[in-house]
Amino acid sequence: xxxxxxxxxxxxFGRVTAVxxxxxxxxxxxxxxxxxxxxxxxxxxxxMVSGFIRPTDGTVTLLGHNGPAGHEQGxxxxxxxxxxxxxxPYMSCRDNLRCLQGVYGADGGDAEIDDLLDxxxxxxxxxxxxxxxxxxxxxxxxxxxxxxxGDPSLLILDEPTNGLDPVGIVEVRDLxxxxxADGRRTVILASHLxxxxxxxxxxxxxxxxxxxxYCGPVAGMGTSGSALVRTTDDGRADAALxxxxxxxxxxxxxxxxxxxxxxxxxxxxxxxxxxxxxxxxLRPLGGSLEAGxxxxxGDADGESE
Amino acid sequence: MRDASAIVTTLRxxxxxxxxxxxxxxxxxxxxxxxxxxxxxxxxxxxxxxxxLSIASHGFPLLAFEVLSRLGPFLxxxxxxxxFGGDHGWGTLRPLLAxxxxxxxxxxxxxxxxxxxxAVLWIAAWILAAVVGLVAGESGTVPGGLFLDMPDxxxxxxxxxxxxxxxxxxxxxxxxxxxxxxxxxxxxxxAAVAILIIEFTVYPVAGLIADLFLDIxxxxxxxxxxxxxxxxxxxxxxxxxxxxxxxxTLVYITVFCGLTLLVTGxxxxxxxxx
Numbered sequence: 001x002x003x004x005x006x007x008x009x010x011x012x013f014g015r016v017t018a019v020x021x022x023x024x025x026x027x028x029x030x031x032x033x034x035x036x037x038x039x040x041x042x043x044x045x046x047x048m049v050s051g052f053i054r055p056t057d058g059t060v061t062l063l064g065h066n067g068p069a070g071h072e073q074g075x076x077x078x079x080x081x082x083x084x085x086x087x088x089p090y091m092s093c094r095d096n097l098r099c100l101q102g103v104y105g106a107d108g109g110d111a112e113i114d115d116l117l118d119x120x121x122x123x124x125x126x127x128x129x130x131x132x133x134x135x136x137x138x139x140x141x142x143x144x145x146x147x148x149x150g151d152p153s154l155l156i157l158d159e160p161t162n163g164l165d166p167v168g169i170v171e172v173r174d175l176x177x178x179x180x181a182d183g184r185r186t187v188i189l190a191s192h193l194x195x196x197x198x199x200x201x202x203x204x205x206x207x208x209x210x211x212x213x214y215c216g217p218v219a220g221m222g223t224s225g226s227a228l229v230r231t232t233d234d235g236r237a238d239a240a241l242x243x244x245x246x247x248x249x250x251x252x253x254x255x256x257x258x259x260x261x262x263x264x265x266x267x268x269x270x271x272x273x274x275x276x277x278x279x280x281x282l283r284p285l286g287g288s289l290e291a292g293x294x295x296x297x298g299d300a301d302g303e304s305e
Numbered sequence: 306m307r308d309a310s311a312i313v314t315t316l317r318x319x320x321x322x323x324x325x326x327x328x329x330x331x332x333x334x335x336x337x338x339x340x341x342x343x344x345x346x347x348x349x350x351x352x353x354x355x356x357x358l359s360i361a362s363h364g365f366p367l368l369a370f371e372v373l374s375r376l377g378p379f380l381x382x383x384x385x386x387x388x389f390g391g392d393h394g395w396g397t398l399r400p401l402l403a404x405x406x407x408x409x410x411x412x413x414x415x416x417x418x419x420x421x422x423x424a425v426l427w428i429a430a431w432i433l434a435a436v437v438g439l440v441a442g443e444s445g446t447v448p449g450g451l452f453l454d455m456p457d458x459x460x461x462x463x464x465x466x467x468x469x470x471x472x473x474x475x476x477x478x479x480x481x482x483x484x485x486x487x488x489x490x491x492x493x494x495x496a497a498v499a500i501l502i503i504e505f506t507v508y509p510v511a512g513l514i515a516d517l518f519l520d521i522x523x524x525x526x527x528x529x530x531x532x533x534x535x536x537x538x539x540x541x542x543x544x545x546x547x548x549x550x551x552x553x554t555l556v557y558i559t560v561f562c563g564l565t566l567l568v569t570g571x572x573x574x575x576x577x578x579x
Contacts, residue, residue, distance in 0.1 A: 052399055052574040075405025083576045086396040091325050102318045104404045146400060 001064050003028045003154050003186035004049055009058035011044050011210075018044040020210035021058070026203075029183040031176060033201030033218065034190040037297065041210040042190040043083050046156050049188075050080045063154060079152035081160055085143025089132035093122055093142050096131055097149065106150035116145040119175065121168075136163030144172065148179075155179060158190040173200050194293050208297045220262025221292040227265045230255035230281035231272060240275035241268065257285065308410060315406070315414035316421075323388060323418065332383050333426070336376055340430045343372045344437045365438035366462040369430045370469060374539050377423070377473030382497040384419045385480035389565075390490030396577020408569045412481075416562060419477045427470045431462065465539065468547065471554055472535040476501065478561030479531070485568050488575060504532035531557055 002025035011019040019041040026032045034042050047053040049060055051071055059066060062074030087096040097113045106112065117123045120141035131139065140163050147155055157176065161169045177200055180187045191197050197204055198218055206214040206221065214221055226249055231237040238248055238256055246268065247259040258268055262284065269279050323329050347368055392398045401411055476497065484493025508530065512523040527533045528542065534557060536542060537550030 047573075050403065051405060052402070052576075054571070054573055072405035072407060075403070078404070080403050082399070086399050086576060088322055088325075088391075088397055089395065090327070091322065095321075095325060099318050099321055100400055102321070103315060103401055103406070105314065150404070 001028060002026055002061075003032075003063060004188070005061040006045070006049065007059050007061075009045065009048060009060065010056045011041075011048060011053060012056045017210050019048065019055075022207070022210075022212045023058075024205050024212055024215050026186060026188060028186050029180065030202040031180045031187045031189055031200050033197035033204035034188060034207065035194065035197045035204050035293070036192065036207035038192055039209075040192075040207040042192075042207055043158055044210075045207070046080070046082050046158055046188070046190055050078065050082055050156060051075055052082070077152050078154045078156060079147035079149065080156040080158075081140075081143040081147045082156060082158040084162070085139045085146075087131040087139070087142060087146070090130060092128050092130055093117065093134065093138070094127040096142065097145060100146050101149050104150050108150070112149070116148055119148070120145045121171070137165060137168050140164055141168070141172075144175070153185055155185065155187045156190075157187065159192070160189070161191075161193075161196065176200055194290055206293065206297060213297060216261075217263050225259060225262065226257050226285045227260050227268060228255050228281070228283055228285055229258050229268055229272070229279065232278045232280060236275070237272055237277050240272060240277060244271040244275075246271070255281065260284075311406065312410050312414050312417065315411055316418050319388065319414055319418045326387065329384075329387060332380070332387075333422075336380055336426060337429075339376055340369050340372050340433065343368055344434060348437060366431055366434040367465065369434035370462065370465045373427060373430055373466070374469040374472070377427075377469050378476035378501055378535070379498070380426070381419065381423060381473035381475075381477035382480040382494060382501070384422060385477040386484055386490045386494035386497070388415045388419060389481045390484035390487075390493040393484055393488040393575070394490050394577055396575060398574050399576060402574055408574075409566050412562075412566050412569050416477070416481065416565075419481075420474055423470055423473050423477070427466050431466050468538045468540070468551075471551075471558075472538060475531060475535060475554055475557045475561065478558050478565065482561045482565045482568070485565050488577075500531075504530060508532060529553060 004026040005024075007023045009019055009022045010017065022041075022045060034046070036042050044053060048055045049062065060071060062071055063077055065071060065074035087093075088099070091099065094113060094117065097116065101108065101113060108115075114123070117127050122138060122141050122145065126134075126138060129138070131142070134142065140160065144157065144160055147157065160176070161172050164172060173196065176187055176189060179185055189197065189200060201218050203216065204214070204218045204221060205212055229237065229241075234251070234256060238251065241256070241258060242248060249257040249259055251257075260268060265282060265284055269282055272279050344365060347365065392401065398411075402408060479500065480493050480497040483496045484490060487493055487496065508523070508527045512527060515521040515523045528537065528545070533542070534550050534553040537545060538547055538554045540547045542550065
């Protein structure tokens with residue numbers, strides 16, 4: 001069962017379509033990245049998943065719950081930090097967490113709050129500081145702590161490293177990886193930073209101008225969806241792979257370019273071995289992850305928002 | 306039952322937040338000071354002047370009622386603006402609703418908190434006035450000082466306090482609606498106070514002009530505005546019984562609160578202004 005499944009999700013603000021018919025499944029467990037340039041619709045999409053924004057069209061299934069009442073039920077197990085950390089400015093960090101703990105019905109008491117404050121490095125004097133007096137980084141940490149209240153099984157973090165110093169960024173990335181390490185929790189990490197997604201996420205969805213452009217393994221984004229295969233007999237290999245249902249995109253002296261889903265290249269090797277053809281070389285085609293992202297988002301020609 | 310329990314829990318944490326706002330204590334302190342001040346002034350005047358002061362003939366609880374009935378709408382508006390507008394302005398509705406609590410539960414909890422605070426204030430003022438009256442009566446400052454010349458006795462004063470409380474709830478609903486529509490404390494409070502002041506100033510002038518120059522009596526129409534209904538339910542309409550205005554006041558409360566719930570339920574929850 002996917003942790004989140006959205007189907008045909010659309011949001012229009014007047015004439016502007018912020019999210020345009022997005023359908024995707026976020027698998028349970030692990031870190032799922034939502035990547036896209038600023039203004040691509042990531043935050044609007046996550047706001048709809050979190051129930052803050054009503055979709056114009058489409059459905060959201062959250063931890064197996066769908067429909068308006070089901071969505072509210074699903075949200076009981078979701079912690080979210082979307083857009084920016086929002087708290088009551090006149091209360092201390094600790095009181096803000098206490099209040100939300102009470103509202104959420106989380107029963108961890110003071111021990112949970114102490115643990116969370118320590119986890120995000122806001123213990124001691126920082127915990128007593130009024131939210132309005134906190135630095136951007138402290139606010140961001142408090143937002144992460146609030147999202148973790150009640151040990152939710154799905155965490156939605158929208159640009160969680162915004163405003164953090166380099167050390168803080170590393171700590172938060174380690175924290176996110178740790179949160180999803182045991183596989184029982186799913187983390188959705190929205191970011192416009194490619195290297196952040198590359199370092200932390202297993203799967204990624206790429207958005208641009210409200211549309212979903214890619215959804216799959218992070219590594220797959222750096223490939224062109226094809227692999228160059230070199231064999232001892234390219235003629236026989238061509239026939240064998242065509243018989244096995246593979247699409248041969250091009251043939252050259254360098255070998256055969258075969259269309260393949262990123263991460264499934266080994267299946268080509270398997271089918272060639274079955275036909276008793278030896279593979280002398282097999283490599284996914286494409287450049288760096290950055291080049292893949294540019295290709296996916298159409299930024300390769302310098303187009304930008 | 307689960308809904309009621311959730312509302313009570315939410316109400317408790319609404320109070321937790323309000324009680325940590327210095328502004329809330331300033332407002333409550335000023336309101337209390339107004340009532341206490343009025344009673345103190347009355348007591349001082351009674352020491353200095355003969356007993357037939359009109360103020361004495363109304364009794365101390367009615368004096369407190371007069372203060373609260375003038376103060377109540379403002380107090381309702383300010384509290385509603387703090388409790389509703391703050392969460393819209395800061396965007397803190399988002400963390401409150403992040404775990405799927407139905408929006409209507411949150412709104413009911415907020416309305417209930419304002420209603421409870423006002424009720425506690427009104428009851429405290431009534432008790433204070435009664436105690437001051439008793440002391441004044443016992444000490445001989447005002448013979449029979451508590452309920453002088455009050456034909457309906459103490460029950461009437463309770464009714465008066467209840468009507469003043471109801472009127473303040475109507476203005477609470479108005480401010481809650483305006484805060485929700487404007488998504489801001491400043492807009493909600495400003496617009497509600499503006500309506501209150503316009504009602505106080507424009508209706509009498511408009512009525513006078515209509516009477517003198519247009520030969521139209523506006524009083525029939527003004528009587529059923531929020532201002533007119535509020536005055537009527539507190540017994541300030543010379544022609545009609547206060548009871549006639551009760552349903553109209555309840556209609557105002559229902560419309561304001563109903564629209565607040567409707568708008569909150571349907572609109573997107575914004576992330577505030579920072």
